[in-house]
Amino acid sequence: MEEATLGDRADLRLAHLRRESDMQWPAPARWWWQVAIHDVRWLPRLREAFPVAARTCEAADVRRPGDLPAGVIVTVPDLHWLVHTRPAQLLGHPTVLNRAATVTLGPGRSPDRGMASVVPALPEWLGSEAATRARSRLDRRRAAERQLYLTIGCTEFVADALDALARADGVPPATPPEWLAASHLWLAPVLGPTVFVWSRDDGWSRHEPYGLGSAGR
Numbered sequence: 001m002e003e004a005t006l007g008d009r010a011d012l013r014l015a016h017l018r019r020e021s022d023m024q025w026p027a028p029a030r031w032w033w034q035v036a037i038h039d040v041r042w043l044p045r046l047r048e049a050f051p052v053a054a055r056t057c058e059a060a061d062v063r064r065p066g067d068l069p070a071g072v073i074v075t076v077p078d079l080h081w082l083v084h085t086r087p088a089q090l091l092g093h094p095t096v097l098n099r100a101a102t103v104t105l106g107p108g109r110s111p112d113r114g115m116a117s118v119v120p121a122l123p124e125w126l127g128s129e130a131a132t133r134a135r136s137r138l139d140r141r142r143a144a145e146r147q148l149y150l151t152i153g154c155t156e157f158v159a160d161a162l163d164a165l166a167r168a169d170g171v172p173p174a175t176p177p178e179w180l181a182a183s184h185l186w187l188a189p190v191l192g193p194t195v196f197v198w199s200r201d202d203g204w205s206r207h208e209p210y211g212l213g214s215a216g217r
Contacts, residue, residue, distance in 0.1 A: 002138045024101060105192045115173060172187075
């Protein structure tokens with residue numbers, strides 16, 4: 001098996017291959033923060049806004065950005081966007097210190113249940129620099145079974161597809177490109193409990209390796 005991470009591994013502290021379902025972000029100040037993502041498509045901007053929000057809340061001794069004084073919220077663009085757009089719920093814990101923020105999938109918009117957005121995203125993911133390097137290593141293997149495991153982070157051009165992988169209850173409606181020289185393809189989104197597996201013999205299936213069961217197509 002060859003593995004590639006699409007996104008910033010050091011920043012996101014991805015842990016899917018270690019069987020951990022939560023994502024973690026480094027603590028920007030002292031408190032422990034819980035971040036429940038309502039709209040996965042906003043994940044990159046939320047990652048940028050989070051340190052500003054956390055530090056401002058801790059300085060004001062409030063646990064939620066919405067509890068900050070209105071004058072502070074309106075003068076800081078990241079806070080104004082976070083409070084009024086509500087892409088996520090942030091909750092700080094002042095009694096738990098120096099612990100990485102826990103990022104989970106929260107209630108959100110209706111998913112792309114047909115997962116149509118995943119179809120055009122597959123060539124983009126497989127053609128990324130990290131995936132291309134992994135595919136090159138895989139191509140040199142002589143084994144009959146060659147598996148490629150992709151941990152899918154959020155990039156702007158496939159945000160809808162990541163949201164579908166995180167929230168939808170089906171499987172992708174199309175096979176990977178014919179040029180993929182792999183017997184198995186794994187797709188593990190950075191949020192949510194599900195890992196998707198495609199094989200040339202059996203097609204797509206979905207699995208929930210974090211204690212929630214599994215289901216085939």
